[in-house]
Amino acid sequence: MVNIGIDLHKTQFTVCVRTYSGETFAKYPTTEAGYQAFLAEAAAWQRKGQEVRVGVESTGNTRYFKSRMEEAGIGVTVINTMKFKVVNESVKKTDKHDASTIAEFLEKDILPTSQLCSRESEQLRRLLKVRTTLVRAEVVIKNQIHALFAAEGQEDVKSASLQSKRGRKQVLNALNQWKNGLVAQPLFDTIERLEENVKGIEEQLRALTFGDRMVELLMSIPGCGEIGAWTIRAYTDDIKRFASAKKYCAYAGLAPWVQNSNETIHHGKITKRGPKELRTALVQVVMGLRRMKDKSSSLRLMQRYEAMRKNKIPGKVIIATARKVATIIWHMLSEDTEFDIGKMVDQKLMKKAKAMSNSVGLATTTLKEHQEKPKESKTGSKREKKPGVAREKRKKVG
Numbered sequence: 443m444v445n446i447g448i449d450l451h452k453t454q455f456t457v458c459v460r461t462y463s464g465e466t467f468a469k470y471p472t473t474e475a476g477y478q479a480f481l482a483e484a485a486a487w488q489r490k491g492q493e494v495r496v497g498v499e500s501t502g503n504t505r506y507f508k509s510r511m512e513e514a515g516i517g518v519t520v521i522n523t524m525k526f527k528v529v530n531e532s533v534k535k536t537d538k539h540d541a542s543t544i545a546e547f548l549e550k551d552i553l554p555t556s557q558l559c560s561r562e563s564e565q566l567r568r569l570l571k572v573r574t575t576l577v578r579a580e581v582v583i584k585n586q587i588h589a590l591f592a593a594e595g596q597e598d599v600k601s602a603s604l605q606s607k608r609g610r611k612q613v614l615n616a617l618n619q620w621k622n623g624l625v626a627q628p629l630f631d632t633i634e635r636l637e638e639n640v641k642g643i644e645e646q647l648r649a650l651t652f653g654d655r656m657v658e659l660l661m662s663i664p665g666c667g668e669i670g671a672w673t674i675r676a677y678t679d680d681i682k683r684f685a686s687a688k689k690y691c692a693y694a695g696l697a698p699w700v701q702n703s704n705e706t707i708h709h710g711k712i713t714k715r716g717p718k719e720l721r722t723a724l725v726q727v728v729m730g731l732r733r734m735k736d737k738s739s740s741l742r743l744m745q746r747y748e749a750m751r752k753n754k755i756p757g758k759v760i761i762a763t764a765r766k767v768a769t770i771i772w773h774m775l776s777e778d779t780e781f782d783i784g785k786m787v788d789q790k791l792m793k794k795a796k797a798m799s800n801s802v803g804l805a806t807t808t809l810k811e812h813q814e815k816p817k818e819s820k821t822g823s824k825r826e827k828k829p830g831v832a833r834e835k836r837k838k839v840g
Contacts, residue, residue: 444487447545448498449537450507455480458541460549467538472503481514488515497548499523500556508558524715525554559679566650566676570669570719573643580636583629587613594620604633647672655778656681660771662780664737665730673723674771681775690772694720696765712761724764724771731767741786743767 449456452472457480459466468483470476484494496511497519498504508518521544528543547553559567584604591598599616603609610630617626651657651672660671684690691697695716701708714721728747731738738744743766750759774781 443493445545445549446496447541449540450498456537456541458545460545497544520556522554522556563676563679576636576640664734666727670723670726677717677720687769687772691765691768727767728763
């Protein structure tokens with residue numbers, strides 16, 4: 443068996459071939475000629491009846507490199523760089539030494555592996571990153587417009603006024619009165635172009651996820667919009683990769699770190715090891731649930747959220763609830779079921795509310811029956827007084 447460790451870069455890759463006879467090194471450029479030369483060497487080993495395996499770190503061009511190797515029948519192991527600190531923390535940091543270390547660990551089958559996402563998920567991620575870049579640029583430009591008002595000593599414009607074309611036109615007219623129109627006009631033109639590009643990207647995302655079952659399930663959660671569903675879909679990729687909800691939470695970086703030595707156990711903040719975009723999307727789902735109180739106020743999840751807010755820091759409460767949301771999402775995607783509010787509602791609270799409503803309904807019915815009941819005649823009672831008798835008494839007194 444031939445084990446090959448590769449230190450992959452943008453312009454070249456260093457190869458360490460480890461066989462029973464020792465190690466050999468070579469360098470190839472990341473061009474078509476370089477790939478062809480390396481594949482020719484690998485084909486020579488394969489013709490001798492030897493199995494060829496390659497280990498490579500996860501970088502920007504790893505997907506292309508992996509696809510080229512697999513087309514030639516070469517098995518590729520993608521290394522999880524977060525767990526493979528032997529290369530990063532090595533005192534001797536050279537391309538040859540890194541490739542040799544990868545080949546040695548590959549030979550012993552102790553390389554920490556990483557799984558590349560599907561091409562569909564990668565395309566969604568790229569579009570979402572471009573959208574995020576454009577939105578951030580739009581925020582920077584809007585801050586420049588706020589600065590123009592501050593420079594004139596005027597009352598700052600409301601942020602909502604910059605969200606629509608009509609509002610931006612009114613703001614621009616106000617700036618023209620202070621002779622800042624020439625400065626502000628390019629800013630407003632840029633905002634228009636950025637908004638058009640953002641809408642175009644959202645249309646592409648909508649087309650790519652049309653009929654996607656994962657997106658449909660995520661959209662059934664109250665407070666989860668399209669952007670949140672697309673982001674969770676892109677960075678989750680295949681939910682079957684995660685054997686349990688705990689592993690999915692750990693992948694999202696929402697699990698607390700732990701240090702256990704002898705009889706001492708310390709728990710700390712969340713690891714933040716997973717995709718930042720996925721954690722942000724889960725937090726946004728929590729905030730969306732909190733905004734939709736008419737649908738989420740009876741959920742055990744949000745009742746626990748409100749109870750924790752009384753004694754804990756809001757940020758910690760949000761993260762703890764996001765971890766619960768990640769657990770719910772894992773069950774939803776694994777079982778292919780939509781968000782069921784009935785399963786999330788506190789049954790004791792529902793029974794109490796139902797009992798109260800029933801008692802109120804019974805009291806209302808009794809009141810109606812009492813009002814509709816015909817009045818009984820009071821003829822012959824002691825309280826009945828004739829008008830003639832009262833007049834006679836008044837005359838006698840007079």
